[in-house]
Amino acid sequence: xxxxxxxxxxxxxxxxxxxxxxxxxxxxxxxxxxxxxxxxxxxxxxxxxxxxxxxxxxxxxxxxxxxxxxxxxxxxxxxxxxxxxxxxxxxxxxxxxxxxxxxxxxxxxxxxxxxxxxxxxxxxxxxxxxxxxxxxxxxxxxxxxxxxxxxxxxxxxxxxxxxxxxxxxxxxxxxxxxxxxxxxxxxxxxxxxxxxxxxxxxxxxxxxxxxxxxxxxxxxxxxxxxxxxxxxxxxxxxxxxxxxxxxxxxxxxxxxxxxxxxxxxxxxxxxxxxxxxxxxxxxxxxxxxxxxxxxxxxxxxxxxxxxxxxxxxxxxxxxxxxxxxxxxxxxxxxxxxxxxxxxxxxxxxxxxxxxxxxxxxxxxxxxxxxxxxxxxxxxxxxxxxxxxxxxxxxxxxxxxxxxxxxxxxxxxxxxxxxxxxxxxxxxxxxxxxxxxxxxxxxxxxxxxxxxxxxxxxxxxxxxxxxxxxxxxxxx
Amino acid sequence: xxxxxxxxxxxxxxxxxxxxxxxxxxxxxxxxxxxxxxxxxxxxxxxxxxxxxxxxxxxxxxxxxxxxxxxxxxxxxxxxxxxxxxxxxxxxxxxxxxxxxxxxxxxxxxxxxxxxxxxxxxxxxxxxxxxxxxxxxxxxxxxxxxxxxxxxxxxxxxxxxxxxxxxxxxxxxxxxxxxxxxxxxxxxxxxxxxxxxxxxxxxxxxxxxxxxxxxxxxxxxxxxxxxxxxxxxxxxxxxxxxxxxxxxxxxxxxxxxxxxxxxxxxxxxxxxxxxxxxxxxxxxxxxxxxxxxxxxxxxxxxxxxxxxxxxxxxxxxxxxxxxxxxxxxxxxxxxxxxxxxxxxxxxxxxxxxxxxxxxxxxxxxxxxxxxxxxxxxxxxxxxxxxxxxxxxxxxxxxxxxxxxxxxxxxxxxxxxxxxx
Numbered sequence: 001x002x003x004x005x006x007x008x009x010x011x012x013x014x015x016x017x018x019x020x021x022x023x024x025x026x027x028x029x030x031x032x033x034x035x036x037x038x039x040x041x042x043x044x045x046x047x048x049x050x051x052x053x054x055x056x057x058x059x060x061x062x063x064x065x066x067x068x069x070x071x072x073x074x075x076x077x078x079x080x081x082x083x084x085x086x087x088x089x090x091x092x093x094x095x096x097x098x099x100x101x102x103x104x105x106x107x108x109x110x111x112x113x114x115x116x117x118x119x120x121x122x123x124x125x126x127x128x129x130x131x132x133x134x135x136x137x138x139x140x141x142x143x144x145x146x147x148x149x150x151x152x153x154x155x156x157x158x159x160x161x162x163x164x165x166x167x168x169x170x171x172x173x174x175x176x177x178x179x180x181x182x183x184x185x186x187x188x189x190x191x192x193x194x195x196x197x198x199x200x201x202x203x204x205x206x207x208x209x210x211x212x213x214x215x216x217x218x219x220x221x222x223x224x225x226x227x228x229x230x231x232x233x234x235x236x237x238x239x240x241x242x243x244x245x246x247x248x249x250x251x252x253x254x255x256x257x258x259x260x261x262x263x264x265x266x267x268x269x270x271x272x273x274x275x276x277x278x279x280x281x282x283x284x285x286x287x288x289x290x291x292x293x294x295x296x297x298x299x300x301x302x303x304x305x306x307x308x309x310x311x312x313x314x315x316x317x318x319x320x321x322x323x324x325x326x327x328x329x330x331x332x333x334x335x336x337x338x339x340x341x342x343x344x345x346x347x348x349x350x351x352x353x354x355x356x357x358x359x360x361x362x363x364x365x366x367x368x369x370x371x372x373x374x375x376x377x378x379x380x381x382x383x384x385x386x387x388x389x390x391x392x393x394x395x396x397x398x399x400x401x402x403x404x405x406x407x408x409x410x411x412x413x414x415x416x417x418x419x420x421x422x423x424x425x426x427x428x429x430x431x432x433x434x435x436x437x438x439x440x441x442x443x444x445x446x447x448x449x450x451x452x453x454x455x456x457x458x459x460x461x462x463x464x465x466x467x468x469x470x471x472x473x474x475x
Numbered sequence: 476x477x478x479x480x481x482x483x484x485x486x487x488x489x490x491x492x493x494x495x496x497x498x499x500x501x502x503x504x505x506x507x508x509x510x511x512x513x514x515x516x517x518x519x520x521x522x523x524x525x526x527x528x529x530x531x532x533x534x535x536x537x538x539x540x541x542x543x544x545x546x547x548x549x550x551x552x553x554x555x556x557x558x559x560x561x562x563x564x565x566x567x568x569x570x571x572x573x574x575x576x577x578x579x580x581x582x583x584x585x586x587x588x589x590x591x592x593x594x595x596x597x598x599x600x601x602x603x604x605x606x607x608x609x610x611x612x613x614x615x616x617x618x619x620x621x622x623x624x625x626x627x628x629x630x631x632x633x634x635x636x637x638x639x640x641x642x643x644x645x646x647x648x649x650x651x652x653x654x655x656x657x658x659x660x661x662x663x664x665x666x667x668x669x670x671x672x673x674x675x676x677x678x679x680x681x682x683x684x685x686x687x688x689x690x691x692x693x694x695x696x697x698x699x700x701x702x703x704x705x706x707x708x709x710x711x712x713x714x715x716x717x718x719x720x721x722x723x724x725x726x727x728x729x730x731x732x733x734x735x736x737x738x739x740x741x742x743x744x745x746x747x748x749x750x751x752x753x754x755x756x757x758x759x760x761x762x763x764x765x766x767x768x769x770x771x772x773x774x775x776x777x778x779x780x781x782x783x784x785x786x787x788x789x790x791x792x793x794x795x796x797x798x799x800x801x802x803x804x805x806x807x808x809x810x811x812x813x814x815x816x817x818x819x820x821x822x823x824x825x826x827x828x829x830x831x832x833x834x835x836x837x838x839x840x841x842x843x844x845x846x847x848x849x850x851x852x853x854x855x856x857x858x859x860x861x862x863x864x865x866x867x868x869x870x871x872x873x874x875x876x877x878x879x880x881x882x883x884x885x886x887x888x889x890x891x892x893x894x895x
Binding site for chain 2: 069121123124142145173174179184292294295331348414416
C-alpha cells in the first residue's frame, strides 16, 4: 500500500519523474522494508531484535514505543492513529485523508498553521500521511525540542478545531492533489480503475484513498468531527519516539504531554476494524483501457492473497508469499525476469505482494511489454510461469537465494531516522506483536520450500483479474 | 539555541593512492557509504547521442569481469550492497552503501564495474529498450512534457537544454562504441574526481581502500565542460497536453554556489517559496486560495552557475490566477524584502535543522561530496550558524531587489490552460 502524504513531493523541475510503472528493482535492493509477522515462532539462538524497541501503555490507553539510536542528537516523534482510509464511512471516501490535512488548521492552544511554523523555527521537519489502515503525524527534530512538538501533537489529539472557514480552500487543495496524483497521467487513472473493478468502486478496498471527486466535494465538517471523535483518542493511538533519547526520558515526557488527555474507549481492536467482508476473488476478470496519451502499454494481473493480519489460518501463507514474490518477480534473475525480460518479450516485469494490510492482501504481477510483443503472447508467457509454479517445479536453491536476498540488508533499516518509527508504528498500530517486527528476518529464514509451494497454490490457482492499459488504436 | 545547533560530525581528510577523500566517521550503525563524482555527465554527450552517459552508467552494473549480468546482480544482492552509477546534467557519479562485513565485496564489485564492465549485446539491448520505454513514458503526462520544454527553451544552445535521459530517437541510434565512450570520458584519475565517505570506517581503512578502488583508472585530465550561458528568458510557453490539470515550471537566473551571497539567497528564497508551510508562496497560493497541492522553489546549481526554479500544478481554469499571484509575490519580495521575523525564522530553521543532515550515511556522504563540488572549506558546516546569523534583513532585501526579476520569469505551462 502506498500511503499518501500531506505535502507534495517538490521535485525540482530539473529531474524528470522516474517511471512509476517499472518494478522497483533498485528500491528493493537498496532499501529493504521488512514486513513483520504476527506469530512469533521459536527463534534461533543468537538472534537479536532489529530495533531493540520497548513498548508500554499509559493509563489512558496510549501505546508508547521507544527505540534508541545515538548517531546524531535528533529524535523522530510519530503518532499513529489506528484509523485510515479503509475506515471511511460508506459514501464518504477520502474523509480520513481530508481530515489529516485539516489537523494542521489549529487546536485549542495552537493557532492554524502554527504547528508547522513552530516546528520549522526549531529546525524541525513535520508532515503526515494517510494509508488504508493508519493515519500518522510526524516530526524530526533536534533532541532538546522533543517536548515542544510532543506538546503540540498532544494538543491536537485532544482538541483539533477543524475551523469551518478553512475547509473550502483545503478542499480545493485536496482536489488539486487528486488531479496531480491520479487524474493527470493515464497510469494514475488506470490504477484507480483497477482497484474499483477488482473490489467494487464503493467497497472500502476498491475506493481511492484520496476519495472519489464527488465524495470529496460533499465531505462536511460534521463528518470530520464524527470521524475525529471515533478514532482520535489515546486508546486508538500509538506514540513512537526513536533516536537520541533514553527510555526513562520518554516515559516521563509521554506522561507529561499525553497522560492528561481525557480518553474515550478505542472504537475497535487495532487489528479488527469491523470493515465489510472482502470478496474471495476479484469481481471482474478483465479490465482494458485505451488512452490517447499512453506511450507504453502496461499489463497487470492480480489475485486476492492472504495477509499476515487477516486473522485467519491463511495468514500462515504470508511469509512464504514474500519469498514467492521475490523468486517470481523480484528483479534480475527472478523467474519473470528470465521468462519475459531476458527473453526480449518485455521491458520490465515484477511482482508485488502486499501482505501486511488489514482485511486482505494482494498479489500482483506488473509487466511493461516491448512494443512488438502481442498482448496474447505476453499473457501466455505469464500464464506459463504460473503453471510451472503450480506444477511444483520450485527448487531449494531458488528459495534459499530469495531468503538470503530478502534478509541480507535488514540492518540497513537502522541507517535512517524515519525507517524505524515507520516500521514500528505501522506494525503496532495495526495490531502486530512487537516480537513479530523485531524478529522478521528469522521468520523469513524459517520459510521452507513446501510452504512456498503451498502458498503459491493457495493464491495463484484462484481466479485473478488481468488488465491492460493500451495506446489508443492498439489491438 | 541549544548547543547542538550547527552539529556536524567531524570531517577528516584522508589520503591514499594519490587521491583525497573526505570522511565523516561514525560507528553507531555497521554501515559504510561512499560517493564519488566526476564533472561531465550528460553535458559530454555529443549532439544526437543524448542519453549515452546515463545509459552507460546503468550498464556498468550489468555484468563485469567474469560475472554476467545476473551473477553480478546476485553478488550485490546476496550481501545487500547498493552499488549505483549515474549521470546527471553536469556530473557522473558512483556510490555504494554496504554493511561492514560486505565492504570488501562492495569495493571489489565497484572496481570491476569501473574497470571491466562487460556491455554484453543482450544487456545493451535490454537496457536500451528499458531506457526508450522510460523516455517515451516520461512524456505521457503534463509534468514530464513541461520539464522537457522548459529546459529546452531555457538553454536552447547548450547540453543543459537537452534531455539527460535521451529520447527515443537518440537512444535507438546509439552504437555500442558510442555507448562505451562515456566511460572513457569520465573514469579517470584526476583532480576532478571527488570522493566522500561516511559511516563505520576508519581513516586508515579508507586510505587503504582508495588505491584498491581507483588505482587502476588511467591518469588523465578531465574533459572541459561547455560554459553555461545565462538562462534564456523565453517568456510564457504553453505545451498542449490533454489533462485536467496543468503542470507549471518557472525559473529565472540565479547566483552561483561560489557567490558570497549564496547563503543569503538560500535564506531569502526559503522565505519566498522554499520547503515548509511557512513560505509566502505556499501561504498565498496553497493555504489561502487552495490553488495547488504544492509549490516550491529552489536555487539549483548546474555547471557552476545558479538558476532559480520552481514548480506547481493547478486545474486548467485556474492557471492564470495562480500565475498572477506568483508574479505578485515575486514582485513583493523584490520590492520589500523579507520581514525581520521571517529572517529570524528562516535562519533558525536552517541552523536548527543541520543535525538532521547527519542521520543517514548516504545523505552524509552526499553532503560531503556536495561541499567538495562547491569548493567549501572543511569547517563550512560548523561555521554555518554564525554566517547565517550575520545576514541582516537589509542585506537580504537588497539581494532580493537585485536577484528577483518578476518581469523576467520564464514560465512553461503544460496542459490545457485557460485564459493565458
